[in-house]
Amino acid sequence: MNLGLSLTEEVAKELENLAALGYSLEQMAMYFDVDKVFFVQAAEDPESKVSYYIRRGKLMAAAKEQLALLQATEGGNVTASEHLAKIRRNKSWEISKLDIFGGFDEKRLLANLRDYIESGSLNDLKNEEAIYLDALLIFAGMGRKIGRRNTVAFFTKPPFGLKYARASEMYDEAINLFYADRQIERKALRHKFAEQLQEAAMIVRDNAASSKDWEVYGNLITQASRMLGLDKDDPEKPPAEQFAKPIRFYSLNPGDVGLHSIDRQEVARQIESLEIPERDKIRARQDARIEHINLEERLHELEEDSQPEES
Incomplete structure (x- = not known):
């Protein structure tokens, strides 16, 4: 990647100083008059020299300030002692404040967080992404406890000191990130x-x-x-x-299901009056349970019926 910037000892020192003063990556690119896109990419690459000097500048600035306070505290300066205790108490926030609240492209970072959450894996989160996720979790958690207005107001006060519009935007981002695709039953x-x-x-x-x-x-x-x-x-x-x-319930008695009983003698007289062969009358009486069925004869009849007729 050609930044158009030679990292001499003098340039490296300037990078550290600009980072210590809290300049954004875009402002640094403008200061050195180099391509903003390439500069930001290099600054976000933890293996690059540009990233190293920027991170070193921030660290050196915070360390020197705290070392000076430590010396004053050892000399009995009460105000310095109180200030140092406050810094220690909020160290994680003070060091990463720029990263959390606007020192990078929030929209890009928020899109990355959505991708990580939807994939179910947070193992590949970069440091600044993990910090920002923690910040949004705090916004969402506080919102459940004290509501939107109080949460936004909380982050506009020290040590955060966000502008109201930025705090409100981060609250909305937290809600959108964690609740946009919620499918909980009523x-x-x-x-x-x-x-x-x-x-x-x-x-x-x-x-x-x-x-x-x-x-x-x-x-x-x-x-x-x-x-x-x-x-x-x-x-x-x-x-x-x-x-x-x-x-x-199964029954052969018609009366059990509300039907009239059959007069089998009348049925027998009706069968006898039919003008059909005797063989068919016998079968009809057997079907009507007037006569017992002779299985041997019935099988013999079926066998005969199944024989093909001779032409």
Whole structure:
């Protein structure tokens, strides 16, 4: 990659100083009058010399400031001691503040995070991407606890000091990243929200100091009950016989199913009056159960019927 920039000792020192002062990559490219795209690519490559000098400049600036505070603290400077304690407490945020809140292309980074999350693997995250993901997780978590307005206001104060528009944008990015493709069933969401109401009710109950507090507690419990459908009657259970296995009854007696019994003597007289061969009358009486079936004779008849007629 041809940056058009010779990394002499003097240029390397200038890179470190610009990084220490908090200049963006685009501003550094403009300072050296080189191609912005190539410069940013080189700066984001952890193996490149450009990236090394930029990271070293940031580290040296933070280290020198803290070393000076440490010397003043050892000399008994109370203000320096308090300031150093604050820096130590927020060290991870102070060092990475530029990376988290606008020192790179947020749209590109957010797209990468979506790809990592959808693929189910975060092993290939770069350092700045992991930091930004942590920041969005904090936005999403705080949003659930204290709401959007309070979360955005929190990040506009020290040590973050974001502009309101940027804090609001990051909050929206967090919501879009973690909730855009949510496919939770409505029943599950009702149970989740009801549980949150119950937790809030327990906090109010444990700290109740007046009748107003108990009224709030009662309202929260009532809302949770309604969300769970406890204010409605239980649905009636269908009768057990609806699901009972049907009983089947087989009988040769027509009367068991509400039919009239057959007068077999009358049937026999009707068969006898038919003008058909005697052989057919015998078969009809057997089919009507007037006479017993002679299986040997019936099989013999079937055999005869199956013989092909001689032409």
